[in-house]
Amino acid sequence: MWLWLHKLGSPPHAYRLLGKMAPWFGWPALALILLATWWGLAWAPRDYQQGDAFRLLYVHAPSAWMSMFTYVVMAVAAGIGMIWRIKLAHAAAASCAPIGASFTFLALATGSIWGKPMWGTWWVWDARLTSELILLFLYLGYMALRSSFDDPQRADRASAVLAIVGVINVPIIHYSVEWWTTLHQPASVTKLDKPSIAIEMLYPLFIMMLGFQLYFGWAISRRLRGEILRRERNAKWLKEST
Amino acid sequence: MDFQEFLRMGGYAGYVWSGYGLTALVLVWNWWAARRSEAEQLLSAQRRSADQA
Numbered sequence: 001m002w003l004w005l006h007k008l009g010s011p012p013h014a015y016r017l018l019g020k021m022a023p024w025f026g027w028p029a030l031a032l033i034l035l036a037t038w039w040g041l042a043w044a045p046r047d048y049q050q051g052d053a054f055r056l057l058y059v060h061a062p063s064a065w066m067s068m069f070t071y072v073v074m075a076v077a078a079g080i081g082m083i084w085r086i087k088l089a090h091a092a093a094a095s096c097a098p099i100g101a102s103f104t105f106l107a108l109a110t111g112s113i114w115g116k117p118m119w120g121t122w123w124v125w126d127a128r129l130t131s132e133l134i135l136l137f138l139y140l141g142y143m144a145l146r147s148s149f150d151d152p153q154r155a156d157r158a159s160a161v162l163a164i165v166g167v168i169n170v171p172i173i174h175y176s177v178e179w180w181t182t183l184h185q186p187a188s189v190t191k192l193d194k195p196s197i198a199i200e201m202l203y204p205l206f207i208m209m210l211g212f213q214l215y216f217g218w219a220i221s222r223r224l225r226g227e228i229l230r231r232e233r234n235a236k237w238l239k240e241s242t
Numbered sequence: 243m244d245f246q247e248f249l250r251m252g253g254y255a256g257y258v259w260s261g262y263g264l265t266a267l268v269l270v271w272n273w274w275a276a277r278r279s280e281a282e283q284l285l286s287a288q289r290r291s292a293d294q295a
Contacts, residue, residue: 033269037262041248041258041262042248046252051252051253051254052251052252052253052254052258053251053252053254053257053258055251055258056257056258056261056262059261059262059265060261063265063268098272098275099272099276102268102271102272103268105268106264106265106268109261109264110261110264110265113257113260113261113264114257114261116257117254117257215269215272219272219273219276222276222277222280223276223279223280225280226276226279226280226282226283229280229283229284229287230283233286233287233290238287238291239290239291239294
């Protein structure tokens, strides 16, 4: 077990493994996202209140979920890097940031596009929207902080602190709709009792979420490979394998 | 289902299609950016090992 873990943490092994894994994430992700798009747009029944505008749910909710999921992965990786001083974990955290930032942007943008016809406004400064915007700034701040150091080890440590402290924002985003009065609706799917949404409307949502999750797996594999190459530029294994 | 009707999205065409279009754009951007950064690093690693050889 320890030997296996040790092997996994070694850059050349991880580099090769990620290269093998990526297509196993990528192709199913593409298939599921296409299926869910078609299902969500053409098959799922129209909402009795929102009409066809509710179809934005299938792109908005998965991207919002992924924006938070990616942040938690980033913070956990940064924490592992800090505690056990594993460089690969820091590299993984660094690879999460641009992916997470793009999901956060997407959640905000699709939310805004949905908000206009339903709420009559593109943006309000309510708790859910504001905390999600802070998440975007956390990602951007993390990336800016990293790029301000020349020494990768100092960049790792400083940015890890930001990532770990910033994780407090994730439960704030999730519970913001319960703690404060917001324009945003409360959770209708991730509830402990029965979800308050018709099952025919849920299938494409679950497929899309799974697709996004696999897409993240693909993207992180690719990003991490690039990051490993950058960090291991002078390593012997790299010279031998290129 | 009527295709025209499908495109109209019950009058919300502008919102629904721009939302889905933007999603496609961001997913494709991510794909492109990740591949590009990997390819760049690979190229510079190959150059370096060629220089030293």
